[in-house]
Amino acid sequence: MLSNLRTMWLVFVHLFKKKATVQYPEEKNTLRPRWRGRIVLTKDPDGGERCVGCYLCAAACPVDCIALQATEDKDGRRYPEFFRINFSRCIFCGYCEEACPTYAIQLIPDFEMAEYNRQNLVFEKEDLLIDSQGKYPGYNFYKVAGMDAGVKKKGEGENEEPPVDIYSLLP
């Protein structure tokens, strides 16, 4: 009986405690930098697309919401012809970001993407591509890649030695 009365008193005291509710549209929650929200495609410091169309994100996606088609420009640089994410299926697991070898696909702290029409949740490449380097400033895949895709000549990249002349006997 006494413990019951004590319980009632303790519950009553909660009337004056700080409330846990965040009144959402007026008050916003702080989202941490690593919050997994809307998916974007980032660009490298020179303004080129980072995505090389390797399909690893589409393969990693557990709900198959990513669709893309890779293609090449005249320099041999690969990029996606189209890149489509169906956000009505996306579960924001972040596997695509983990799978991406070029830091192109990234999840950003934004969850306010409600739509009245389901079709509007299908984001095309122009919706996904942002003019920013995202979480990895200064990274350009083609600067560290071995191949020449119009960004740098063979052997001129960062930490890259000039190509070996395989027909020469000199060391």
Place this chain on the structure above:
Amino acid sequence: MTVMQHIWIVLGVLFVLLNIAAGLIWVERRLLALWQDRLGPNRAGPLGIFIVLADTLKLFFKEDWIPPFADKWVFITAPAIVAGSVLLSFVIIPFAPGIVVADLNVGLLFFLAMSSLGVYSIVLGGWASNNKYALLGAMRGASQMIAYEVFMGLSLMGVVMITGSFNMGDIVDAQKNVWFCFTQPLGFIIFFIAGVAETHRLPFDIPEAESELIAGFHAEYSGMKFGMFFIGEYLGITLISAMTVTLFFGGWHGPAFLPPLAWFALKTILFLGLFILLRASLPRPRYDQLIEYGWKVLLPVVLANLMITGAIALWLKST
């Protein structure tokens, strides 16, 4: 009192009661939320009060479905009985001097009779639903209410002994100097516990125990028929609060700076809050624990209270 005045009192009491029953939806949700460190419904209208309107409209427009396996007429009557019997109990409550619907000389007995009739709605509703959960709930409800009806009646007899009358007006008048909660503390506590059990509110919501019986006796009800059970429950807690105030807390008596009606309303609102606090804080006892607690603890205590009160009353009379 003229006939017109009487009709106005009846209509006024009915209007206020039904509004209180509806308003308690909001009060309960807000208070429960505050006690759980939340805010509760605060969007629709000032402080979220229009949630009442939304809830009521929802209840009105929901499909009013009668299961094909149910006993149709009994199924329809059961919710009417609960709201009706509780509303009839309010007839004898003196809200303020002169504001009482019927000043019966057997007022208290009338209240007990009406609250006993309330058990029919549970039993009939559960039985007519033709559903095993509803039947189990009805069975529990019946045994719980019959058990607690006994203590409820007996706990009030101390008050009747002191006053020497069943008339509610006389009982309030007898508390002019000292409230009966001081002379009859045990009677008050047991009446309140029995009242909680009688309205099958949490923690004594055994007949509708959600985690065990889905919704108990009203598992099959929907729409406004469920709404009637809902209203009946809220009217029930208003009734028990009003009765507690009238019988043990001096009714409309109070310092003169507020009118009697305001004192009555204030005290009743405090007890409504207490009902909701009980819901917010205490867990539901097991069915057998509840019945055991009733028969093995409360019955001896209430009988002892009765005998001691009687002895003191006789002693005071002889000296």
